[in-house]
Amino acid sequence: MILTVTLNTALDITYRVRSLRPHTSHRATEVVERPGGKGLNVARVLAALGHEVTVTGFTGGATGRAVQDGLTAVPGLVDALVPVTGPTRRTIAVVDERSGGTTQLNEPGPTVTPTEWSAFLEAYEDLVPSVSAVALCGSLPPGVPVGAYAGLIRTAKAAGVPVLLDTSGEALRRGVAARPDILKPNADELAELTGSHEPLRATQDARRRGARAVVASLGTQGLLAFTPEGRWHALPPTPQHGNPTGAGDAAVAGLLTGLLDQLPWPDRLTRAVALSAAAVRSPAAGEFDRTTYENLLAGVSVTAA
C-alpha cells in the first residue's frame, strides 16, 4: 500500500470554448470534472497500474463531496481524506479550441483551522506505519503551517517508510531540509529553490540541501536524476505532443513503483519517463495512455549525466 498526501485537493474542471476573449460571454461546449491535486493524480495513476493506494489530505463542502464521488469510482483506491469546514477548491482550465491554449483559474483552497490540522496529523500518524511509501504532493492550503512537509517527512522516516516530496516555494525549501528520500521538482521549482537555472548544478545543489535523491522533471527534456547510485538523464524516444498537466504526477507514480519494486535507478527513470510521456498523450491529469506507455518503455534512453 502506497500513501499519497494532497493537502490542497481540488475539483478539476475543464471547459472547452471556441476562443477565450476577455470581457465577453462564452458557452462551454464541453465540461469535464475530475478529482484533482497532485497527490490524487499520482494515486489515480498508481491505481491504474494495479497498485493499492490510500489517499489522505483534506476534503470539504460540495466540491469535496464531488471529489470523493470521483474517487469511489477508482478500483484499488482507499479514500482516507480528512473533513474540513471550508470547501475544497476548484481549478478551472479553459481550453481554447481555436489556438489549443489553456487558461487556468485556481481557487486558493479552504482555510484549515488548527483543530483540523491536528486531526490530519493524527490520521497521518495512524496511516504511515502500515504503508510501504509516502508521497507528499502539491501546495499547502491557507492555515497549514509552512513547515508542514518537514514534519510529515520526519514522521515517515521515524517509521522507516521512504518518502517522496513534490512541492514548490517555501514548503519545498523547508521540506527538503527534513531529508526526504526522493525530491521531484520541475525546472521552475528547482531554479526557485537553488537560484540556478543550470539543471545539473541545480539538481546537485538540491541534493546537498538534504534530499537523498533528486529527480528533476524538465518537460520535453525528460528527467534528470542525481542519486546515491549515480547521475542520469532519461529521455523519451520522441517528444510527445498533448496536455503536459499531470505529466510530473505520472513521473512520481513511476518513481514510487520503481522504489517498491527495488529497481535500479536507470530502470526507475525509464518507467517514470514512459509514464510521463504517456500522460502527455492523455487529455486529463491523473490519466495516461496505456498503449503509449507500453510502447515507450523499450525506447527510453538513459545516459550518464
Place this chain on the structure above:
Amino acid sequence: MILTVTLNTALDITYRVRSLRPHTSHRATEVVERPGGKGLNVARVLAALGHEVTVTGFTGGATGRAVQDGLTAVPGLVDALVPVTGPTRRTIAVVDERSGGTTQLNEPGPTVTPTEWSAFLEAYEDLVPSVSAVALCGSLPPGVPVGAYAGLIRTAKAAGVPVLLDTSGEALRRGVAARPDILKPNADELAELTGSHEPLRATQDARRRGARAVVASLGTQGLLAFTPEGRWHALPPTPQHGNPTGAGDAAVAGLLTGLLDQLPWPDRLTRAVALSAAAVRSPAAGEFDRTTYENLLAGVSVTAA
C-alpha cells in the same frame, strides 16, 4: 405566494483576479458562490421585499445541492425544485480587478429526459392553482421542448393566474404567442424577436405578437412599457454605476409585486426601475441595496412614451 420557474438553475461563481490574460495561470483572490438563474434571482429579491415565494425548475448533482443549500438560507422562500440526474450548470464570472471588466463562462446545463420533464409538468400543475402569480424566467436546458413556456403559460392562464415571461430566442418567440400577461425582454431580446432596433416600435410589435403588456429593460435607458393602460418610459434620477447582472431580474420582481398590489402601471414601473437601479449598486445578482431602493423611489421619472 408567487411562483418563479427557473428551468436552467445555476450555481453562480464569481472570481476576482488581478487581470485576466488568456493562456496564463491565475489565482482567484476572491471566490463568491450563490444560487443563480433568472427565476432564483427574482425569488431572492421578492423574499428580501418580504413576499412569500416558491421556486421550481430543476436541480441535479453536487452543484444542485449547493444551489439548494444557498436557498435554505433565504427566509420566506420555499424550494420546490424537481430533481434531475444531470448536474445543475455552473456559471463563472471572472472579474478583472485592473479594468473592472467581466468575462463569463457558462455551462450548458443538464440534459433533461422526457420522464424528468413530465415530472416537472406534474409538479408545476400542482403548484399553479395555489399561487397569485407565475414568473417564467431564463433559458431552457438541453432536452426541454422549445415550446415549453407556451405550455406553462397556457396552464397558468387556465387556472386564472397571471403570468410573466422573461426569456430569449426561440423560447421567447414561441412563448409570446401563448399570450403571457407581461413580457419582460431586454433590448437585444426585443430586437431579436421583432427585427427592429427602435425600442418603441419593437415594444409595440412584441405586444401585437400576443403579450398583454410588454416592459422592455433598456439598461441605463430605464424601462419602456407598452400596456393596455398606456405607454410609459421610466428612468432613474441618475444612471447607476455597478454590476448590471441581475438588474432585469430585480425589475421583474418589482413588476410582480406591483401586479399583486394592483398598482397603476406608472407606480409599478417606478418600483421596478428603483429596484433595478438598486440591484446595479449591489455586487451580486438577486440582491439589491435597500437604502438605494428606498431613496430612488421618489426620484424615478415616468413619462408618457
